[in-house]
Amino acid sequence: MFYGCQQDRLKLDSFEQRVVEYLCRQANSLTNCAIYALKRAARQSGQVDYNYYDLDKHLKQNKHYKCLFSQVAQQTLMSVCESFKSHYEVIQLWYRGELEDKPKMPRYRKSGGMSGFTYPAQHLRLNETIETGLIRLPLGAEIGKLEGIKEIYIPAPKNIHPEKIKEVRIFPRNRCFYVEWVYQRKEKQYQLEFKKALGIDPGVKNWLTCVSTTGDSFIIDGKRPNFWNRTLNREVAKHNKGQSGDCRLSPSGERRCAPRAWSKKLALMTEKRNRRLSDYINKIARTIANYCIDSGIGTVVMGWNQGIKQKANLGKRNNQNFYQLPTAKLKERLKVVLTEIGVNFVEVNEAYTSKASFFDGDFIPKYGEKPDNWKSSGKRIATKLFRTAKGWLVNADAQASANILKVASIPSVNLDEITRGSVTCPTRLNLYPTVSV
Structure with missing residues (x-):
């Protein structure tokens, strides 16, 4: 059985777009908190620890964790642990001399920026999508207290049956939001x-x-x-071209301007x-x-x-x-x-x-x-x-x-x-x- 991934541009109204932007910022902050926790544990113990269960227990009361739906927050922590696990495996290759440059540990994301988040299919109520054509995205408890909403809806893909959807990813890119549908596909046999x-x-x-x-x-x-x-x-x-601000003279007398x-x-x-x-x-x-x-x-x-x-x-x-x-x-x-x-x-x-x-x-x-x-x-x-x-x-x-x-x-x-x-x-x-x- 194969899995496919289809990417679509997400078109939302102003309120839903603000909610998605808020969730992206919270996911970005939670990612930085997880990276900080794993780096601090590595400094104290002298080895890289990427145990997801310990990280989830440590950040359970984090405010950014509470702002996200529990499964979304857990998926975010899992992705951070996977990146540290990949770093550990790659650095072993460097120790054995199979890599020229020493790999660096995962870096912090830009403060105040936005990051993607993932919803598993088990909380999307895909049986209702067949009738409504919309997919429900549940929200965290904190945003429910602040805004008084428990979920938002995004349009479902027209060429993928809702029962085949296994995961929904939403991420920002160049001031736009995109959604990726991970779905199940049947294997086809060809005479080659x-x-x-x-x-x-x-x-x-x-x-x-x-x-x-x-x-x-x-x-x-x-x-x-x-x-x-x-x-x-x-x-x-x-x-x-023609920049007027943030310009300085170099020691050689050349006028240099920072990019806009x-x-x-x-x-x-x-x-x-x-x-x-x-x-x-x-x-x-x-x-x-x-x-x-x-x-x-x-x-x-x-x-x-x-x-x-x-x-x-x-x-x-x-x-x-x-x-x-x-x-x-x-x-x-x-x-x-x-x-x-x-x-x-x-x-x-x-x-x-x-x-x-x-x-x-x-x-x-x-x-x-x-x-x-x-x-x-x-x-x-x-x-x-x-x-x-x-x-x-x-x-x-x-x-x-x-x-x-x-x-x-x-x-x-x-x-x-x-x-x-x-x-x-x-x-x-x-x-x-x-x-x-």
């Missing part, structure tokens, strides 16, 4: 063949270039998310950009998943270099496009969606896959193990054009995707069906087609 594979080469303008062993190839365009990022960067630059406060306009534009990117990522993941189902592909190999953005030096403009493109988020989303339908998702190091010539049978060395006399048989003569030793002109990213399949070296996968035609002119998919009137 693991000997059929799809190679994926991530990039910038060509975000994903895909080549399959069935002889097909296509490109997921990255120009649209780059345009969204440039539009937001342009507005941020206009916002910070984040305005409501920029917050809304940032949130709009984030929603567009999330929607685009979901569309890409679903497109590739549907392609695997239709073609019977059971193996997907994606090229990935861990920490590639930390040392990138591609120039000012290319660095900006490269850093702001959420390729890691797309990879994780692809991994979740493909694993759910039964596809074997494999990550390989893509070092030298863009330089080596696939059709000339070049040996592809591992990262850091390249021989001094290694040289590619072909040459990249343009940004997206590669010339082989035979004089063939092929798409550079497409032949890199074929090399990624070669590097994976999966025994059951046969690369003989990857032809010159599939690598020369891949299809560019438009996931946002324009409708002509």
Whole structure:
């Protein structure tokens, strides 16, 4: 049995929005109280203690605890204990020398800020939701004394049956409130063949270039998310230009001004950009998943270099496009969606896959193990054009995707069906087609 998570923007009236904001602030304060209690216990005992039951007993009389519904407060404390448990497990890796940097303990949240909170399904009266279309959120005893209300109602999702909802999460982001519905899903079985594979080469303008062993190839365009990022960067630059306040002279005589406060306009534009990117990522993941189902592909190999953005030096403009493109988020989303339908998702190091010539049978060395006399048989003569030793002109990213399949070296996968035609002119998919009137 699988669990899905659907995120929707929460639209409330003014009173309910004030109540949700109040609950977010109380959850934020309770989180800081829990972090303080665990850090103090760690200083006194000399070891990290993440026992939830002791923490719940210690903060039972806390005013922020009482302002929240009991189950909501307990879920908040559980999340703090889980973060300290994760810190303990990660720091053990650092002690064994498996991590370079020492991980820090969970930090306090901003004082007076807002944090998300969670309602389990057992207190939501989901049987009433079928008739009313609203989900009841019970409130704590303290807010009932102050405001005289015991619950508020939020609209239920129209595409999820209320009986399948297991958890409701509400959290703030960029002056907006969002709700996440965690629901139960049925497992579906598909007829897939693991000997059929799809190679994926991530990039910038060509975000994903895909080549399959069935002889097909296509490109997921990255120009649209780059345009969204440039539009937001342009507005941020206009916002910070011509600052008159908080300016000082540096010791060298240069006039330096502190950035202005984040305005409501920029917050809304940032949130709009984030929603567009999330929607685009979901569309890409679903497109590739549907392609695997239709073609019977059971193996997907994606090229990935861990920490590639930390040392990138591609120039000012290319660095900006490269850093702001959420390729890691797309990879994780692809991994979740493909694993759910039964596809074997494999990550390989893509070092030298863009330089080596696939059709000339070049040996592809591992990262850091390249021989001094290694040289590619072909040459990249343009940004997206590669010339082989035979004089063939092929798409550079497409032949890199074929090399990624070669590097994976999966025994059951046969690369003989990857032809010159599939690598020369891949299809560019438009996931946002324009409708002509």
